[in-house]
Amino acid sequence: xxxxxxxxxxxxxxxxxxxxxxxxxxxxxxxxxxxxxxxxxxxxxxxxxxxxxxxxxxxxxxxxxxxxxxxxxxxxxxxxxxxxxxxxxxxxxxxxxxxxxxxxxxxxxxxxxxxxxxxxxxxxxxxxxxxxxxxxxxxxxxxxxxxxxxxxxxxxxxxxxxxxxxxxxxxxxxxxxxxxxxxxxxxxxxxxxxxxxxxxxxxxxxxxxxxxxxxxxxxxxxxxxxxxxxxxxxxxxxxxxxxxxxxxxxxxxxxxxxxxxxxxxxxxxxxxxxxxxxxxxxxxxxxxxxxxxxxxxxxxxxxxxxxxxxxxxxxxxxxxxxxxxxxxxxxxxxxxxxxxxx
Amino acid sequence: xxxxxxxxxxxxxxxxxxxxxxxxxxxxxxxxxxxxxxxxxxxxxxxxxxxxxxxxxxxxxxxxxxxxxxxxxxxxxxxxxxxxxxxxxxxxxxxxxxxxxxxxxxxxxxxxxxxxxxxxxxxxxxxxxxxxxxxxxxxxxxxxxxxxxxxxxxxxxxxxxxxxxxxxxxxxxxxxxxxxxxxxxxxxxxxxxxxxxxxxxxxxxxxxxxxxxxxxxxxxxxxxxxxxxxxxxxxxxxxxxxxxxxxxxxxxxxxxxxxxxxxxxxxxxxxxxxxxxxxxxxxxxxxxxxx
Numbered sequence: 001x002x003x004x005x006x007x008x009x010x011x012x013x014x015x016x017x018x019x020x021x022x023x024x025x026x027x028x029x030x031x032x033x034x035x036x037x038x039x040x041x042x043x044x045x046x047x048x049x050x051x052x053x054x055x056x057x058x059x060x061x062x063x064x065x066x067x068x069x070x071x072x073x074x075x076x077x078x079x080x081x082x083x084x085x086x087x088x089x090x091x092x093x094x095x096x097x098x099x100x101x102x103x104x105x106x107x108x109x110x111x112x113x114x115x116x117x118x119x120x121x122x123x124x125x126x127x128x129x130x131x132x133x134x135x136x137x138x139x140x141x142x143x144x145x146x147x148x149x150x151x152x153x154x155x156x157x158x159x160x161x162x163x164x165x166x167x168x169x170x171x172x173x174x175x176x177x178x179x180x181x182x183x184x185x186x187x188x189x190x191x192x193x194x195x196x197x198x199x200x201x202x203x204x205x206x207x208x209x210x211x212x213x214x215x216x217x218x219x220x221x222x223x224x225x226x227x228x229x230x231x232x233x234x235x236x237x238x239x240x241x242x243x244x245x246x247x248x249x250x251x252x253x254x255x256x257x258x259x260x261x262x263x264x265x266x267x268x269x270x271x272x273x274x275x276x277x278x279x280x281x282x283x284x285x286x287x288x289x290x291x292x293x294x295x296x297x298x299x300x301x302x303x304x305x306x307x308x309x310x311x312x313x314x315x316x317x318x319x320x321x322x323x324x325x326x327x328x329x330x331x332x333x334x335x336x337x338x339x340x341x342x
Numbered sequence: 343x344x345x346x347x348x349x350x351x352x353x354x355x356x357x358x359x360x361x362x363x364x365x366x367x368x369x370x371x372x373x374x375x376x377x378x379x380x381x382x383x384x385x386x387x388x389x390x391x392x393x394x395x396x397x398x399x400x401x402x403x404x405x406x407x408x409x410x411x412x413x414x415x416x417x418x419x420x421x422x423x424x425x426x427x428x429x430x431x432x433x434x435x436x437x438x439x440x441x442x443x444x445x446x447x448x449x450x451x452x453x454x455x456x457x458x459x460x461x462x463x464x465x466x467x468x469x470x471x472x473x474x475x476x477x478x479x480x481x482x483x484x485x486x487x488x489x490x491x492x493x494x495x496x497x498x499x500x501x502x503x504x505x506x507x508x509x510x511x512x513x514x515x516x517x518x519x520x521x522x523x524x525x526x527x528x529x530x531x532x533x534x535x536x537x538x539x540x541x542x543x544x545x546x547x548x549x550x551x552x553x554x555x556x557x558x559x560x561x562x563x564x565x566x567x568x569x570x571x572x573x574x575x576x577x578x579x580x581x582x583x584x585x586x587x588x589x590x591x592x593x594x595x596x597x598x599x600x601x602x603x604x605x606x607x608x609x610x611x612x613x614x615x616x617x618x619x620x621x622x623x624x625x626x627x628x629x630x631x632x633x
Contacts, residue, residue, distance in 0.1 A: 091530030103522040108544045
């Protein structure tokens with residue numbers, strides 16, 4: 001791969017509240033190539049959404065992208081770009097699809113107007129041109145009878161249709177990168193599959209790169225080629241999608257895989273990772289996963305693990321990379337020993 | 343900043359919903375019956391409101407065919423005075439309300455949208471203004487400035503009537519600011535002005551429209567009260583308030599002088615209040631919409 005389209009380097013987005021500092025994103029690096037789909041997975045509170053918002057510089061006060069962070073996109077550092085130039089990038093070169101199709105559309109305007117507005121913000125075409133483009137875009141997203149649908153209000157459309165409208169809004173300017181933040185979480189399972197298929201289709205057609213943010217490994221398996229696993233504001237593992245599913249290295253990723261319901265094995269109870277994500281104002285010292293990890297040993301408490309290279313395309317933030325023998329004797333995680341309810 | 347999206351509170355739908363409600367239709371009919379003759383007073387009134395045709399023979403006549411609302415002690419036709427007075431009262435109410443609605447919406451929207459120090463300063467100022475009793479302030483201003491020109495009267499009433507609405511608008515803007523569609527608009531490149539004008543303001547239209555309808559009724563009452571106290575619209579220009587005042591010293595004998603403008607006020611204010619409530623009903627369903 002040549003020069004990546006987007007490369008995030010040591011991104012730190014901290015929230016300064018009173019005397020505490022919530023380090024929601026704490027030194028994240030990854031890159032996306034042209035036309036590639038990169039998945040970011042992790043449970044709630046791991047910093048994946050803040051990462052997405054940071055790329056578009058939409059983090060609200062008291063959140064701040066700390067100095068030393070770099071977000072290189074098409075030769076520009078988005079962290080230091082001025083506001084006007086940033087607005088020019090949003091929706092035009094990088095756009096975002098939101099999670100809730102119910103609330104991400106303005107209730108008082110027709111959906112056609114809302115799609116056309118994006119074209120009008122960035123283009124200089126006439127109102128009619130923008131409208132025609134919007135209708136064309138709506139038809140590309142598989143909305144039947146787009147001319148009529150464009151004149152309807154959001155509440156007149158179903159959830160799946162609304163998500164298609166949001167996709168049309170995100171893609172109308174043919175951006176280089178689309179950030180999809182849990183794009184299917186709010187939808188029925190059958191609709192989810194259709195929407196993912198549509199995204200992949202449109203990606204092929206336009207050559208768009210997608211940053212797919214989700215907690216759903218199924219979505220990752222269907223869309224992404226590479227995956228970044230985040231935990232406690234850090235990247236804990238990065239690998240090709242097949243590698244990750246076949247040979248996850250980090251115990252957290254392993255836990256995520258285990259937590260997926262398996263159709264092949266009938267089981268009454270779902271596997272879970274014990275405990276929950278620690279508070280971002282107070283990440284544990286050493287390895288941030290050690291309290292919940294079945295393999296943790298003394299080194300995990302003493303030393304914050306770096307990202308070890310497992311193979312040229314696979315990294316993992318776990319000391320098991322250099323001391324694999326500890327994987328042999330799992331023990332109940334610390335949080336269970338302490339009797340913390342799960 | 344041009345609003346380049348058709349604001350679509352679904353004007354037609356709201357109107358249709360309004361027309362399907364009996365009391366809304368009744369209120370609008372009553373308003374039409376009052377507003378049209380008053381607005382076109384020169385066409386409907388048979389006499390000059392300040393003419394005193396025969397101060398001996400025609401003074402203090404009870405209602406009759408020639409003078410349906412009777413005449414006052416100066417032989418002036420009360421119906422003509424009520425029509426011309428209504429024109430003044432309604433114009434004062436409409437324009438003053440327009441002033442307070444516009445200013446209140448702008449103030450509340452800016453405060454809510456700006457947030458931070460700007461917002462808290464603006465809200466402190468509002469708290470200070472709210473603590474001044476409006477009626478006393480108006481009486482003081484008018485007492486100090488006897489020959490107040492009508493436009494000044496309207497502006498003063500308008501600029502003392504926006505506090506409540508601006509609080510409501512600020513609250514709404516605050517809630518809307520956190521909505522996903524605002525975040526989405528920002529993520530797709532919309533600037534602050536566009537977000538405020540195109541995405542937030544159209545969504546606060548409902549309380550503003552309702553406040554406007556209720557506000558007109560309120561200002562009619564206020565004007566009547568002030569004119570009755572002699573500090574509002576000044577004689578010889580008639581207004582509903584000062585016609586009532588004309589008849590007040592002989593109310594037992596010459597009841598018709600105060601009675602008819604009084605009825606006009608009650609009916610009009612009630613109609614505006616009902617219309618306000620009905621508008622609220624008609625505008626709200628879109629908020630919940632269909633799941």
